[in-house]
Amino acid sequence: MPQHPRTSLLALALAGGVTALLLTGCAGWQERVCMPDEDPVLAVNDAGSGCVARDEEPAPGWTRYPEGKVPVHLDDTWDRYWSDKTVDENGRVVPLPR
Template sequence: MQQTRRPRPFRPPAGETSTRPTALPALVAGSLAAALLLTGCMGQERVCGSGRYPVKAVGNTDGQDCVADGQEPPEGYVRYPAGMVPEHVGDKWDRHWGTIVVDAEGRPTQP
């Protein structure tokens, strides 16, 4: 039976430090950074999915729903004003409208 020899571990010459490249950690870190950049809004959940838009509930601060594009909001909901529509959970307009109560016309009222 023939024995196979195992490769010996790399050892630098006496007095020298290792010159063996250690690219794997750098490659992993670079890949992770690229993935985070490519995903854009990492951790930001959209208020509504594709083909839907958000609507505000009348009479309270936290009511919100999503309606299919091309459809009117159901009774008890109004559209957000143009340019003030929340897109991501926790964005500027999502936080703003979470403190506002609106009437059936979409006008802010006292809570």
């Protein structure tokens, strides 16, 4: 049974779009550290990070990142910066304990 030329063209365009999407992955997409309504937090004097709702205080032993040094996406500048650092009980940036 012959196909209508428009149907063939539409099928070809859809197949091309799907192929392009599969080949590029989601190029340029970066995973966020936290959900948009959350702030990232880090463990005081210890390794570890998490997320807390913007309108809540972090649990004891946790604190928000210092202003201007907050990671937003996984593997961004600040996420890499904090990979070997934390903060102490006075809020000073210190090396991670061994």
